[in-house]
Structure formats: structure tokens, C-alpha cells
Amino acid sequence: MTTFFVNILALGTLFSSVFAITSKNPVISIIFVIATFVQAAGYLIFIGVNFIGISYIVIYVGAIAVLFLFVIMMINIKLTDILETGNQYTKNLPLALAIGSLFTYVIFTIIPFNLNNVPALSLISESLINLNSLILNSNLISKDFISIIVNAYYNLSLSDINITDFTQIETLGYSLYTYGAIFLIILSVILLLAMLATIIISRSNK
């Protein structure tokens, strides 16, 4: 059941990111970006990274997507200015093909493609193995097989069970405040500089 949801969320992430980069209207594109981030956060929560998944929804949907929407509503965009049609669009297509093929070549040279990495295919093979052992010795329809089905339906995920267990956040805070403290200070300086830069850039100079 968890594997099924993880597959659905991964597929939804890919499809909504494709829709986000190909849609004409920027507001629709922002909506699909929000869908991408929510589905990626759901993916993280389902595989067990709870705190980062929830903070993804808080930071991206609550802050960054609202910032994008605010900027789009504030400036007056004519849709004919930012659309590129026909000849203008296909001019970039050879560059995109070259960079995409180079990227996939480099990645799959470093990491060879393995069918065990794809969860849907490994799910099919596992169910085939289960079915095979079921047919071969038929007295296996007993406590084992029933317990497998019951566990698949009722043992939903780790995030449901561990909702009051704060060990992940505890270890995160421990590492963030001990050996990662200097990075945290540098990060706060970077955020302060970002705030100052925004104020200075958008100040109206009269």
C-alpha cells in the first residue's frame, strides 16, 4: 500500500513538473509547481522523512509560491510578450536535445540503470514471486500469506506510527546546533544579505 502511494506520488511529481514548464499562463504554471512540491513532500513523508517533508509544504507552498503569485499579480504581463511560438521555440530544441542526451549519458554511465531501482517493476516481480510460491506449494495459503495481506493493508506507514516519536527532529536539531552551527550562522548572514539586497534593489530612487 505504501509502495503504491509512493509510485503514484512519484509519477504525479514528474507529470506536474512537465505541465509546469510547458504551460503558457504563468499562474497555471505556479499552480502546477505547488502541486509538484506537495506531491514531493508526500513522497518524502511516505518513505519516512517526516520533518523535512512537512517543512517543504510550509516553506515552499506557504512562502515561495505565494511570493511568485504576488510578483505575477503585481507586474502587468502581456501574454504575447512572453510566449514564443513556432520558429522561436524550435530554435532552442537542438540545444535541449544535446544537453538532455549528454546528461542522461553521464548519469547512466556513473549509475547503471537497474530494474530494481524502479519500484513499480520490482512490485510486479515480487507479486509474481509470491504467486509462484503460492502455486508450487499450495499449503502456503495459511497464516503467512494472510499476514502478508493484512500487513500490507493495516501497517500503513512509519509516519502514522511515529507521530509522537520525535527522535528524527531531535537528532536533526542536535546535528544542526553542534557541528553544523557555523553553517547555520553563515546561512543566517546569507538570509540577512538577501533581505538587504531586496530592499536596496526595489527602493525607488528619486
Add this chain to the structure above:
Amino acid sequence: MNLSLFLFLIGILGFILNRKNIILMIIAIEIMLLAVTLLVLISSYSFDDNVGQTFSIYIISIAGAESVIGLSILVAYYRLRGTISLRT
């Protein structure tokens, strides 16, 4: 791991194919940062390590600062030129 690699590829293609729409270029950068963070998180979780979650917090904060500066540059550009089209 395949999910984050394909998401990064989608981000690169969105950055290249839309050379005129600057909002969509910033969105593509956000998608690429999401892919990198997913790769770091998934591999560190499968190695049962804690450093990946710490670094993902740093990456998320840098992504927030980057998108804020990009959008403020966009607003200043619109105020100077009256349009946000990159190609005249």
C-alpha cells in the same frame, strides 16, 4: 533516485526551452533545487545517515534567498523596461 534525476532533467529542459519567459526560468531553477534536495534526502535516508537532512535544510534556505533576489531583480527590470521579455 531515478525520480530526482528525471526531475533534474525536466528542470534543465524547462530552463533551456523557455529563453523568453523569465518567471518560468526561475521556476525551473526551483524545480532543479527540489530535485537536488530529493537526491540528497533519499540517499542519506537509505544510508541511515543524518547529515543529508541537515544539508537539505541549508539547501532549502539558499533556495528561498535565491528566489527572493531573482524576483526582486525581475520587478526592478520591469520597472526600468516596462516589459519582462528577455528578447527584444
